[in-house]
Amino acid sequence: MAASAGTMQGELDQFRPRSLVLATIALSLGTFMQVLDMTIANVSLPTIAGNLGASQDQSTWIITSFTVCQAITLPMTGFLSRRIGEVKLFVAAVLLFSLFSFACGLATSLGMLVLFRTLQGAVCGPMYPITQSLMVSIYPRDQRGMALAIISMITVVAPIAGPLLGGWITDSYSWRWIFFINVPFGIFAGLMAWMQMGGRLEKLRRARIDWVGVATLIVGVGALQILLDKGNELDWFRSTTIVVLAVVAAIALAIFTIWELTEEEPLVDLRLFRHRNFAAGTLALVLAFALFFSIALMLPLWLQNTLGYTAMWSGLATAPVGVIPVLTVFFVGKYAHRFDLRWLAAISFAVMGFVSFRFGSFNTETDFASVAITELIMGAGIALFFLPVLTILLSDLEGPEIAEGSGSATFLRTVGASFAISIVTYLWTRGGVASHATLTEHISPFNAEVRHAITAMGGDVAHYAGMVNQVISQQAMQISFNNVMNGLGFCFLALIPVVWLARPPFSPRGAPGGGH
Numbered sequence: 001m002a003a004s005a006g007t008m009q010g011e012l013d014q015f016r017p018r019s020l021v022l023a024t025i026a027l028s029l030g031t032f033m034q035v036l037d038m039t040i041a042n043v044s045l046p047t048i049a050g051n052l053g054a055s056q057d058q059s060t061w062i063i064t065s066f067t068v069c070q071a072i073t074l075p076m077t078g079f080l081s082r083r084i085g086e087v088k089l090f091v092a093a094v095l096l097f098s099l100f101s102f103a104c105g106l107a108t109s110l111g112m113l114v115l116f117r118t119l120q121g122a123v124c125g126p127m128y129p130i131t132q133s134l135m136v137s138i139y140p141r142d143q144r145g146m147a148l149a150i151i152s153m154i155t156v157v158a159p160i161a162g163p164l165l166g167g168w169i170t171d172s173y174s175w176r177w178i179f180f181i182n183v184p185f186g187i188f189a190g191l192m193a194w195m196q197m198g199g200r201l202e203k204l205r206r207a208r209i210d211w212v213g214v215a216t217l218i219v220g221v222g223a224l225q226i227l228l229d230k231g232n233e234l235d236w237f238r239s240t241t242i243v244v245l246a247v248v249a250a251i252a253l254a255i256f257t258i259w260e261l262t263e264e265e266p267l268v269d270l271r272l273f274r275h276r277n278f279a280a281g282t283l284a285l286v287l288a289f290a291l292f293f294s295i296a297l298m299l300p301l302w303l304q305n306t307l308g309y310t311a312m313w314s315g316l317a318t319a320p321v322g323v324i325p326v327l328t329v330f331f332v333g334k335y336a337h338r339f340d341l342r343w344l345a346a347i348s349f350a351v352m353g354f355v356s357f358r359f360g361s362f363n364t365e366t367d368f369a370s371v372a373i374t375e376l377i378m379g380a381g382i383a384l385f386f387l388p389v390l391t392i393l394l395s396d397l398e399g400p401e402i403a404e405g406s407g408s409a410t411f412l413r414t415v416g417a418s419f420a421i422s423i424v425t426y427l428w429t430r431g432g433v434a435s436h437a438t439l440t441e442h443i444s445p446f447n448a449e450v451r452h453a454i455t456a457m458g459g460d461v462a463h464y465a466g467m468v469n470q471v472i473s474q475q476a477m478q479i480s481f482n483n484v485m486n487g488l489g490f491c492f493l494a495l496i497p498v499v500w501l502a503r504p505p506f507s508p509r510g511a512p513g514g515g516h
Contacts, residue, residue: 016138017138017196017197017200018195018196019196020138020139022192022195022196023138023192023193023196023197024135024138024150025189025192026188026189026190026192026193026196027090027131027134027135027189027193028131028150028151028154029185029188029189030090030093030094030097030127030131030186030189030190030193031127031128031131031151031154031158032154032157032158033094033097033182033185033186033189034097034124034127034128035128035154035155035158035159036158036159036161036162036165037066037101037120037124037162037182038063038066038067038158038159038162039158039159039162039163039166039296040161040162040163040165040166040178041062041063041066041162041166041178042063042162042163042166042296042297042300042301043163043166043167043170043300043304043311043314043315043318044166044167044169044170044175044178044311045059045060045062045063045300045301046059046301046304046305046311047170047175047311048062048113048175049110051175052107052108052109052110052113053110054110057229057232057233057425057426057429058110059110060229060297060421060422060425061110061114061229062110062113062114062117063297063418063421064225064229064418064421064422065114065117065118065121066117066118066120066121067121067414067415067417067418067421068121068221068222068225068414068415068418069118069119069120069121069122069125070121070122070124070125070414071125071221071411071414071415071418072122072125072217072218072221072222073121073122073123073125073126074125074126074128074129074407074410074411074414075213075217075267075268075407075408075411076125076126076209076214076267077089077125077126077129077130077407078407079208079209080126081126081130081133082203083206086130086133086134086200087134087193087194087197087198087200089126089130090126090127090130090131090134090190090193091190091193091194092123093123093124093126093127093130094127094186094189094190094193095186095187095190096119096123097120097123097124097127097182097186098182098183098185098186098187098190100116100117100119100120100123101120101179101180101182101183101186102179102180102182102183103116103119104116104117104120104179105176105177105178105179105180106176128410129406129407129410131151132151134197135150135151138197153326153329155386157322157326159296159322160319160321160322160325160326161322163300163314163315163318163319164315164316164319165178165181165315166178166311166315167300167310167311167312167313167314167315167316168311168312168315169181170311170312171310171311171312172312208265209267210259210260210263210265210266210267212255212259212263213256213259213260213263213266213267213268214267216252216253216255216256216259217252217256217267217268219248219249219252220248220249220251220252220253220255220256221249221253221415223245223246223248223249223252224245224249224253224419225418225419225422226245227242227245227246227249228419228422228423228426229422230242230245231426232426232429232430257270268407268408268411269401269404269405269408270408272397272401272404272405272408275396275397276396276501276502276503277392277393277395277396277502277503277506278393278394278396278397278405278409279501280392280393280498280499280501280502281389281390281392281393281394281395281409281499281502282393282405282408282409282412283498284345284389284392284393284495284498284499285389285390285393285409285412285413286409286412286413286416287416287491287495287498288348288349288352288385288389288492288495289413289416289417290413290416290417290419290420291352291356291420291488291491291492291495292352292382292385293417293420293421294420294421294423294424294488295355295356295359295378295485295488296318296321297421297424297425298424298425298428298481298484298485299314299317299318299359299371299375300314300315300318302477302481303317303318303371305477306364306474306477306478306481307364307366313368316368316372317368317371317372317375318371318375319372319375320372320373320375320376320379321375321376321378321379321382322379323376323379324376324379324380324382324383325379325382325383328383329383332383332384332387333387336387336388336391337391337506340504341388341389341391341392341499341506342388342392342499342500342502342504344384344388345384345385345388345389345392345499346496346499346500347381347384348381348382348383348384348385348388348389349381349385349492349493349495349496349499350381350492350493350496351377351378351380351381351384352378352381352382352385352492353489353490353491353492353493354377354489355374355375355377355378355381355489356485356486356488356489356492357485357486357489358374358377359374359481359482359485360482360483360485360486360489361482362478362481362482363478364474364475364478389499390406390409391506392499392502392506393405393409394406395502395504395505395506424484424488427480427483427484427487428477428480428481428484429480430480431479431480431483431484432473432476432477432479432480433476434480435475435476435477435479435480436472436473436476439472439475439476440472
């Protein structure tokens, strides 16, 4: 039996597609679409909300529904790949992703769009880890570093291309095409992957899935996400619905945690948190990514709703964030191990904290260049973020724990980003309402300046009130934006001590490369 398993593994390692280039393109294209779709809708949210008659708060469901469902199905990757095979899983995920993308483009209401985005996120959960596995398996051992570099490049480039592409499509054509565009590329990627790798032998078995973990995860995370999204609208815990959701989320997540800690084959292996570096690294990764993703969501909304940018110009203003990561990705991968990774992560958090404070100092007169330059500086922080923190969190794991730890960290990172979107949107909106109330206290018909301004307008009180309210609303949202950005800056700085809880060496056990 052991010899048979070894032979099967050897055949898997020796498999080469008919064309390594076409197989790489197919895998990269599928993953590029998935990562792209996490950000492509960001700059289009104001347009989509206006077209479908939704508020800014409600429009963020388009993002959160996708990310939270992606996070829920991500831990099921191992089970699904063992049951149906990695190649079939990739092809099925890409084709279903394309189908639901097409359905998103046809949506006629926010409810329909959120439903199809939910399904889109659910089917794409396994795509990224499966792409990693297939890319590593089809490249010779001495070229696997290149395969990982290609995947790293995709994860850097796709979020940058998202706002640019989304803005251009929305302004030039229709927001619906940000979803329709996935269809031809998805079909090509799925068919090409099957043609190139359909003959690959797969080790299949009727793997058992942790159904209790799946059920409690869906109920707990789903209830908590709905609570965060609907809390402001329903006046939080004064609402029976919110109280019920809170109780359901607390019970489900408590059961999930206890079950996963005692289950032999858990959906998410929480026992990995006994490792010091994994715990510190994962905490830093989840929180830092949530803060970064919050900025990535808020910036396009601020540019369009407060400063009056178009979707295209909003995308152009945020695009420089990717310049430094793209130019340095190979250098960071090659030379990062020569430094203490805690210093690299600390520098990353300090840079992103500085950028947050800089955004917090902006006003409604801020020009395009200031935004673009600040985003360029943010890119320096991102360039030093992912690889050092990922290396730290995997450094004290052994054997199968490495794959398990990578999947668990990705799952928690995605859930954290989804929750962060709801929280910062609430803080921004709520802060805008409070600032609006404070600013209007100074507007009174008994104020001499107010009476003079009304007289100058020919006594048209309604016109004056409308004009002043528009200015106050803009300034109120600007004040709230600044407060939230300053808060994010302090959070980034607070993360710096977290990475210093980790202890070297930071090379995965048994892996090549020197420690520190």
